[in-house]
Amino acid sequence: MSEGERFLVVSHVDPDGDAIGSTLTVGHLLRLLGKRAVMANASPVPAKYRELPGAEEIVRPQDLFDEPPFERVIAVDVADEDRMGDCRSLVAPDARLLNVDHHRTNTRFGTHHLINPEAAATAEVLYDWIESMGIKWTKPLASCVYTGLLTDTGGFRYSNTTPAVMKRAARLLECGVDAPRIAEQVLETLTIGQLNLLRRALSTLRLSEDRRIAWMWLTLQDFLEAEAGEGDLDGIVNYARNVIGVEVGILFRQLKSGAVKVSLRSRRWVDVSEVAGFFGGGGHARAAGCTVAGARDEVERRVLERVAEALGR
Amino acid sequence: MSEGERFLVVSHVDPDGDAIGSTLTVGHLLRLLGKRAVMANASPVPAKYRELPGAEEIVRPQDLFDEPPFERVIAVDVADEDRMGDCRSLVAPDARLLNVDHHRTNTRFGTHHLINPEAAATAEVLYDWIESMGIKWTKPLASCVYTGLLTDTGGFRYSNTTPAVMKRAARLLECGVDAPRIAEQVLETLTIGQLNLLRRALSTLRLSEDRRIAWMWLTLQDFLEAEAGEGDLDGIVNYARNVIGVEVGILFRQLKSGAVKVSLRSRRWVDVSEVAGFFGGGGHARAAGCTVAGARDEVERRVLERVAEALGR
CATH class of the missing domain: 3.90.1640.10 (inorganic pyrophosphatase (n-terminal core))
Known part of the structure; x- marks a missing residue:
């Protein structure tokens, strides 16, 4: 040959x-x-x-x-x-x-x-x-x-x-x-790391007053204690978006740099790539992401405000 | 007409x-x-x-x-x-x-x-x-x-x-x-009750030493605190079965009667209807269930023993 x-x-x-x-x-x-x-x-x-x-x-x-x-x-x-x-x-x-x-x-x-x-x-x-x-x-x-x-x-x-x-x-x-x-x-295969991260993320789940936004947090500590890596994040943000009545689901994730990685998912009509774009990120209409510098509470407040705006409130 | x-x-x-x-x-x-x-x-x-x-x-x-x-x-x-x-x-x-x-x-x-x-x-x-x-x-x-x-x-x-x-x-x-x-x-729609139950169940997840059995518990207290009903249990046992390497997943659930409802799922080959049948329950080869009277620890021990036997150990 x-x-x-x-x-x-x-x-x-x-x-x-x-x-x-x-x-x-x-x-x-x-x-x-x-x-x-x-x-x-x-x-x-x-x-x-x-x-x-x-x-x-x-x-x-x-x-x-x-x-x-x-x-x-x-x-x-x-x-x-x-x-x-x-x-x-x-x-x-x-x-x-x-x-x-x-x-x-x-x-x-x-x-x-x-x-x-x-x-x-x-x-x-x-x-x-x-x-x-x-x-x-x-x-x-x-x-x-x-x-x-x-x-x-x-x-x-x-x-x-x-x-x-x-x-x-x-x-x-x-x-x-x-x-x-x-x-x-x-x-249908889950790693222990995925399950540990999911459990920790779910324990932080919060809903906006009108129940159209749901969000969760994962800290560096969570990753350490869950013995989990990046690959174990697969699909976790969807649990927020899938809550009945919710239009936008968000996962906030602390990075080693101190900044916050924000994953955004929408169910039907909100263009989350516009929200991500405002913070220098990008993606698609239903799935987008960005990295935002700042303290936890401040990042959360700014992103939620922007999502609320996109929801037309 | x-x-x-x-x-x-x-x-x-x-x-x-x-x-x-x-x-x-x-x-x-x-x-x-x-x-x-x-x-x-x-x-x-x-x-x-x-x-x-x-x-x-x-x-x-x-x-x-x-x-x-x-x-x-x-x-x-x-x-x-x-x-x-x-x-x-x-x-x-x-x-x-x-x-x-x-x-x-x-x-x-x-x-x-x-x-x-x-x-x-x-x-x-x-x-x-x-x-x-x-x-x-x-x-x-x-x-x-x-x-x-x-x-x-x-x-x-x-x-x-x-x-x-x-x-x-x-x-x-x-x-x-x-x-x-x-x-x-x-x-892809989840109720808050489902998410609450899932989080609670995941926090009890345990694996057998050989990692081929995974099990979780839900107590009456969990249902109360999760503001959840029977309908919110949908699919929770699958999280145990889906853990990588696991063949049998089990959800133990405390009933008001004091007995324990046992849901069993297998991935590929264990006939869980035989395990359920031993305790007076029934079902299919990959999905079965039974109700077992007794204290929590005792029920768990008896069921796990029977599943281990079915796994041929």
Whole structure:
């Protein structure tokens, strides 16, 4: 086999289900096509994705530093090449790099592109690629694609859950995907750190007088005592937004710098990216964030005032 | 219009998403067909379903006691006529009653049946009925059917999530269903009582030495202080089962009688209905429960021993 047939498959740092699912999908695909595929990620594979078929083969870049750089590379779900992190150094300067993605903001790095900004997930782009090439679905292949669809649509709940996504999911189930098992692994796994942080955050939950704003606090002390890290914060702010009747949920989090990280979520209509923007942050209409310097009480008061304004009071 | 064309549409007490969704679906259908439909439920409509189109028209049986009993009745998602609760008294003794359901245990009460035990939800039975009659989908009709499919499959996560369910969901999305909005209303709404109970339960979370069993406690005091009721317990036991590495999650709950209600959930292979059965309870392989008399510590010890045995230690 010539050196040219050794492929590197990479995705972004801090990989989510679409990043891991798409990495594995391309790995399986290349092997089905008789190629040698090396899968790498700059971050460790999160525990909840470790049971996906092939996940144990995803290596760290440092495991490959002794090997020559790769002449053939497939980057999946990577909007910008910096997002590959340390995996960038594995790519030869003159490499043929296929950029497979669904982000509207993709910088079109690489030599070849397979980018569909209409797709809900990179896994959906890969689904179409596989179908158009007439490749026969195997259960591992279908399971990895399903994982990407499932996670990037928030369990078929976000607005990118199109009829096309549901039809593709139906087809993947026909190929033998164990949907309950994947949902349980990927969406329903909690770390002790997450539970500890959640309990501490819930104990600080407060509601505005009209019950349309709910907010919670996490201090540095909470992180220490909960034996939790950044990764354990996943989804905690949603508990504030999900309180019945609430339109805006907020999580205030003390940073080591002394400033306060503010996460904002809205249910239906308040554009929280405007609130975040006022404080120098950004994001989307329903999910945004900013970092605000100042004492706890003062930051809380200023942010709540601004949210109340956005609510039109 | 003759008296015979006045229909009563009923479902079961403590209605879930399939009960309310199916009630509304049949209500909309009857009106499309030019009939007069009265929708009733023995329990109040839970807040999370009140935004479904037509939900405000679902009345309580007491609102109808002054009217003559109904000669034409459609019961949806009712496995056994007792499950209609006080709505039973609205049914004339010689009524024509159409029983639409998907429960394997349906007692086949009523004069006409439309029962498919292979269906994931009563809403799926109705979907097929609507399609087979060639009725044009309206957005309200599609939204109510979608709600039943969504909730009875646990948000497309349970093992009844078949390719057929996903295809039907795809078709309903094509009819204009606002999937994110329904998911947000129905699956992502929390009461303050739920959050208070969750926080209290999480503060008692303990793990067995091998970390394969996780358990939590709720006392009568917790319910009082959380200003919570039975309905707020929904899903709390899952937090124990979802801890990474855990196979069996348990929620112990003090009852007014002094006994302890034990809810058991397993992740993959332990048959918790056997554990519950040993203590005189029952359920399914992955979700079961029992009530055990005795002091807190003793009940906890006995149940944990039995679960450890089931885990084969």
